[in-house]
Amino acid sequence: MKLSTTVAGALCAAAVLAAHAAGEKPATQVRAEIPAEFRWDFGAIYPNWEAWEAGMQDMQRQMDAFAALKGSLSSGPAAVLKAYQAFDAIGKLQYRLYRYPQLQRDVDTREQAVAGRFQRMNALFAKFDTATAWFTPELLATVPEATMQSWLRETPALAPYRHTILDNYRKQAHVLDEKGEQLLSLAGPLNQAPRNIYSELSTSDIKFPSIKTADGKEVRLTPGNYAALLETNPQQADRAAAAAAHLATYGAQANTYAAIYAGLLQRDWFLAQARKFPSTLDAALNEHNIPRAVVENLIEAARAGSAPLQRYARLRQRLLGLDSYHLYDGSVPIFRSEQRYPFAKARDLAIASVAPLGADYQAKYRRFYDSGHVDVYENEGKRSGAYVAGVYGVGPYMLLNHNDTLRAAFTVAHEGGHAMHTVLSYENQPFVSADYTIFVAEVASTTNERFLLDHLLKNTSDPQERFLLLQHAVDGIVGTFYTQVLFADFELQAHQLVERGQALNTETLNKLYAGVLKTYWGDAVATDDFYKYTWARIPHFYNTPYYVYQYATCFASSAQLFKAMTEGDASSRKAATERYLTLLKSGGNDYPMAQLKKAGVDLTQRATIQAVVDQLDALVTQMETEAARIRR
Numbered sequence: 001m002k003l004s005t006t007v008a009g010a011l012c013a014a015a016v017l018a019a020h021a022a023g024e025k026p027a028t029q030v031r032a033e034i035p036a037e038f039r040w041d042f043g044a045i046y047p048n049w050e051a052w053e054a055g056m057q058d059m060q061r062q063m064d065a066f067a068a069l070k071g072s073l074s075s076g077p078a079a080v081l082k083a084y085q086a087f088d089a090i091g092k093l094q095y096r097l098y099r100y101p102q103l104q105r106d107v108d109t110r111e112q113a114v115a116g117r118f119q120r121m122n123a124l125f126a127k128f129d130t131a132t133a134w135f136t137p138e139l140l141a142t143v144p145e146a147t148m149q150s151w152l153r154e155t156p157a158l159a160p161y162r163h164t165i166l167d168n169y170r171k172q173a174h175v176l177d178e179k180g181e182q183l184l185s186l187a188g189p190l191n192q193a194p195r196n197i198y199s200e201l202s203t204s205d206i207k208f209p210s211i212k213t214a215d216g217k218e219v220r221l222t223p224g225n226y227a228a229l230l231e232t233n234p235q236q237a238d239r240a241a242a243a244a245a246h247l248a249t250y251g252a253q254a255n256t257y258a259a260i261y262a263g264l265l266q267r268d269w270f271l272a273q274a275r276k277f278p279s280t281l282d283a284a285l286n287e288h289n290i291p292r293a294v295v296e297n298l299i300e301a302a303r304a305g306s307a308p309l310q311r312y313a314r315l316r317q318r319l320l321g322l323d324s325y326h327l328y329d330g331s332v333p334i335f336r337s338e339q340r341y342p343f344a345k346a347r348d349l350a351i352a353s354v355a356p357l358g359a360d361y362q363a364k365y366r367r368f369y370d371s372g373h374v375d376v377y378e379n380e381g382k383r384s385g386a387y388v389a390g391v392y393g394v395g396p397y398m399l400l401n402h403n404d405t406l407r408a409a410f411t412v413a414h415e416g417g418h419a420m421h422t423v424l425s426y427e428n429q430p431f432v433s434a435d436y437t438i439f440v441a442e443v444a445s446t447t448n449e450r451f452l453l454d455h456l457l458k459n460t461s462d463p464q465e466r467f468l469l470l471q472h473a474v475d476g477i478v479g480t481f482y483t484q485v486l487f488a489d490f491e492l493q494a495h496q497l498v499e500r501g502q503a504l505n506t507e508t509l510n511k512l513y514a515g516v517l518k519t520y521w522g523d524a525v526a527t528d529d530f531y532k533y534t535w536a537r538i539p540h541f542y543n544t545p546y547y548v549y550q551y552a553t554c555f556a557s558s559a560q561l562f563k564a565m566t567e568g569d570a571s572s573r574k575a576a577t578e579r580y581l582t583l584l585k586s587g588g589n590d591y592p593m594a595q596l597k598k599a600g601v602d603l604t605q606r607a608t609i610q611a612v613v614d615q616l617d618a619l620v621t622q623m624e625t626e627a628a629r630i631r632r
Contacts, residue, residue, distance in 0.1 A: 062089060208220055373396060382387045385399075390426070
């Protein structure tokens with residue numbers, strides 16, 4: 001008998017409520033049927049779209065008022081203060097205007113009306129960038145640094161802006177005059193061309209092949225299906241066929257990808273020269289005053305410390321019983337577990353694990369999870385992955401796609417670290433210094449992951465569970481440290497080829513990437529020719545050059561901070577914890593290297609990076625011990 005729509009809907013809703021009551025993942029992917037407590041509440045940003053539209057109009061008025069300040073900065077500290085306060089007011093409004101459509105777009109990418117509003121907002125922001133291009137050149141041209149220093153001393157109200165103002169003078173040698181800055185701002189959309197072309201080629205136009213696996217199933221090798229096959233398929237031949245076919249998709253378009261990447265590298269070199277930087281690396285690091293030695297030291301130390309990485313590959317080969325080990329064997333589990341981590345359990349474990357950070361931190365952490373700012377489960381049209389996005393004056397919003405796995409539990413801890421970093425920064429910093437840099441952003445997230453690992457290891461004696469936890473930690477080092485340094489190594493060398501005026505084509509890029517793979521993995525991984533095309537499928541290379549190294553530096557920083565907070569006598573642990581919490585509370589009130597040094601980390605020192613290498617070596621040794629216990 002066919003149920004009526006009303007009855008069927010009622011039964012579906014009843015099933016959802018029953019699953020919710022049992023603390024289980026909802027059986028539905030229809031967003032409206034997922035309990036509200038697992039969905040974002042946007043009301044704290046704007047009550048409705050009418051209010052958002054009013055905000056767009058308000059921003060236009062504030063932009064016009066800001067433009068009227070042109071020519072006033074040299075008149076005195078009051079004028080400078082007025083301009084910065086106006087910048088703050090517009091900045092706070094921008095957060096709300098941006099997040100309101102962006103967050104709603106991300107939970108239903110099919111909604112075209114939201115996408116249209118998001119595009120309107122981006123256009124208004126681009127207009128603002130051009131309309132304010134006069135500000136920094138005027139400040140630097142009409143107010144000498146010595147004069148500004150005296151204004152800062154004599155005007156207490158300017159104190160919150162001290163770091164931001166003086167940073168303009170630090171960068172002065174690389175700031176153009178008003179006409180030059182306006183010209184570069186007009187080129188902004190053009191500068192996005194390589195990124196946009198890459199996105200269309202790699203998403204809209206790409207045609208992924210299908211393969212038939214040993215069990216007779218046909219799998220279309222989209223990025224998601226490809227990753228899932230490598231993680232779940234026990235047949236090495238299937239994994240090999242999938243890797244060859246997936247990478248061949250990029251290889252077939254390699255000349256086009258090479259042309260796009262060459263254009264991006266030339267763009268970066270043009271911008272570096274336009275601003276009088278000796279290299280693209282110097283240009284990229286200047287924004288946050290990062291010394292070249294950080295990147296150079298990172299690459300040198302990771303290259304020299306590749307032995308534990310290769311040792312892990314050989315351990316995996318032995319435990320998997322493979323005659324040869326390949327990169328496509330790196331995701332398949334050695335042992336499997338039936339342990340599940342429903343969201344409520346993962347959340348409670350994450351909160352319990354950070355007890356060393358104090359009761360106040362834990363209380364704020366729990367309040368965040370009760371705030372209506374966590375979107376937990378996958379639904380139709382929702383974007384993949386996980387992130388935390390802040391709205392100053394409102395707080396952080398966390399996106400998850402929780403699926404009850406161990407990896408998902410660590411994602412809860414990881415994103416929770418970002419959320420608490422944002423909470424503490426917003427609580428303790430004015431708007432101008434509330435936004436922390438990418439250079440320190442992953443410190444809080446990876447530190448919280450380390451706390452969760454430690455908590456789980458202390459609460460299980462089962463050798464298989466312990467092995468899986470240790471493997472997760474090792475895979476984190478491989479993915480977040482070594483792989484990201486390998487990527488950084490490649491893109492630095494690629495940029496240097498352009499800086500030296502050398503030819504850049506498919507053959508050059510293939511040879512460069514294959515060489516970097518060999519440097520890090522050595523003979524522990526068999527050489528597969530198709531992996532030379534990997535450079536064509538890494539979005540970061542095209543979207544955010546000189547970005548990936550920061551994952552590795554953050555990981556190294558969190559490793560050192562965690563060790564200081566959990567080892568040694570009680571007094572030293574307490575002092576280290578206070579320094580760490582101060583780091584989280586400091587937002588962007590200083591250069592990130594200075595912030596980390598205050599917390600106890602110096603990334604210019606080789607020992608800081610070597611600590612990660614040593615940690616991997618120790619974890620692999622622990623894995624060998626647990627594996628031996630399992631096999632007895």
